[in-house]
Amino acid sequence: MDYPVAEPIRTRLQRSLEMSDFGYAPYDPRVQVGEALAAYAQATWGWSVDPEHTVVLADVMRGIELCLTTFAEPGDQVVVNTPIYPPFLGAIRDCGRTLVESPLVWRDGGPSLDLDDLAAKFAAGARVYLLCHPHNPSGLVLTAAELARIVELAEQYGVLVVSDEVHAPLTYPETACTPLLKVAGADRVAVAVTSASKAWNIPGLKTAVVVADDPARHQALLDLPVRTRMGASILGVHANIAAWTQGAAWLADVLGYLDGQRRYLAELLAAELPDAGYTVPAATYLGWLDLRAYGLDDPAAAILERGRVAVSNGAEFGEPGIGWVRLNFATSRALLADQVHRMAKALRTG
Numbered sequence: 166m167d168y169p170v171a172e173p174i175r176t177r178l179q180r181s182l183e184m185s186d187f188g189y190a191p192y193d194p195r196v197q198v199g200e201a202l203a204a205y206a207q208a209t210w211g212w213s214v215d216p217e218h219t220v221v222l223a224d225v226m227r228g229i230e231l232c233l234t235t236f237a238e239p240g241d242q243v244v245v246n247t248p249i250y251p252p253f254l255g256a257i258r259d260c261g262r263t264l265v266e267s268p269l270v271w272r273d274g275g276p277s278l279d280l281d282d283l284a285a286k287f288a289a290g291a292r293v294y295l296l297c298h299p300h301n302p303s304g305l306v307l308t309a310a311e312l313a314r315i316v317e318l319a320e321q322y323g324v325l326v327v328s329d330e331v332h333a334p335l336t337y338p339e340t341a342c343t344p345l346l347k348v349a350g351a352d353r354v355a356v357a358v359t360s361a362s363k364a365w366n367i368p369g370l371k372t373a374v375v376v377a378d379d380p381a382r383h384q385a386l387l388d389l390p391v392r393t394r395m396g397a398s399i400l401g402v403h404a405n406i407a408a409w410t411q412g413a414a415w416l417a418d419v420l421g422y423l424d425g426q427r428r429y430l431a432e433l434l435a436a437e438l439p440d441a442g443y444t445v446p447a448a449t450y451l452g453w454l455d456l457r458a459y460g461l462d463d464p465a466a467a468i469l470e471r472g473r474v475a476v477s478n479g480a481e482f483g484e485p486g487i488g489w490v491r492l493n494f495a496t497s498r499a500l501l502a503d504q505v506h507r508m509a510k511a512l513r514t515g
């Protein structure tokens with residue numbers, strides 16, 4: 166995001182700078198970080214997080230990888246909804262687990278989950294469902310009913326749901342985002358992974374949290390060697406606490422601006438790239454653009470070469486992403502307009 170960091174985070178980091186306090190993070194910061202997350206989760210989603218059920222680690226992907234290696238065996242099937250944030254695909258492969266795709270479907274132009282396909286993949290032997298909620302890159306936010314069905318299916322087929330909710334604070338106000346662990350019965354079948362890193366734009370500071378309400382699962386994560394599971398930085402711990410406890414006003418402002426950006430992107434595309442497909446996302450600052458009508462094998466490469474705009478290549482998000490690109494619109498209106506203009510020129514000269 167191209168916006169100045171939230172004032173409470175800046176102030177806290179300045180204090181660390183003035184005190185030259187750059188040592189290791191506290192040996193086990195889960196109570197402080199867990200309490201801060203719990204306060205935010207209660208106020209924002211009515212979700213009661215027990216700080217004692219948390220595990221603090223370096224980042225969300227580390228949390229996901231540790232869940233895959235701790236709760237699944239080599240070769241076990243892990244389901245994801247493609248197109249999907251590419252490190253999910255890499256993590257599953259690198260951990261030696263088996264990737265199973267349950268692609269999103271586009272109904273009435275918008276993305277949705279295919280619950281029948283998901284049930285079939287669970288029935289066929291899945292061990293873990295790596296849910297991205299809200300979904301990167303599509304911005305899809307599931308309904309409470311869909312989440313309840315996921316819990317039901319997970320219980321029926323003995324699947325663990327690992328729910329990456331790092332984009333949840335970036336859900337636009339017209340949509341209700343329900344944390345999975347708030348759904349009845351989810352404590353038995355799910356763990357959540359989150360961080361203030363995306364919403365407050367501090368991923369380089371390195372701190373994330375796993376919430377595991379099931380005592381055996383929580384203990385299994387705590388029992389991992391500290392060198393493997395920790396890795397949070399002291400600045401990340403302080404910044405996450407500041408974000409969760411004092412960052413709501415900044416985030417509301419930023420979301421208001423991003424709300425304008427997601428709609429402005431629709432206007433710009435209609436004017437300059439009328440054959441592009443785009444659904445205004447319910448969450449996040451990512452535009453997931455269907456450029457297949459422009460007939461290029463790799464539209465992202467053409468946009469970079471000819472337009473000097475770096476968008477993510479949809480093919481990296483799995484096969485359903487071929488011909489699509491992901492555009493980050495968390496910038497100024499002027500830059501967004503320039504980006505789309507350059508993209509249009511690049512695609513037209515094809």
Ligand SMILES: Cc1ncc(COP(=O)(O)O)c(C=O)c1O
Binds near residue numbers: 224225331360373
């Ligand atoms: C869905 C999702 N999960 C995880 C991450 C990465 O988080 P971290 O840097 O904490 O591993 C991102 C980053 O964009 C993301 O979009």
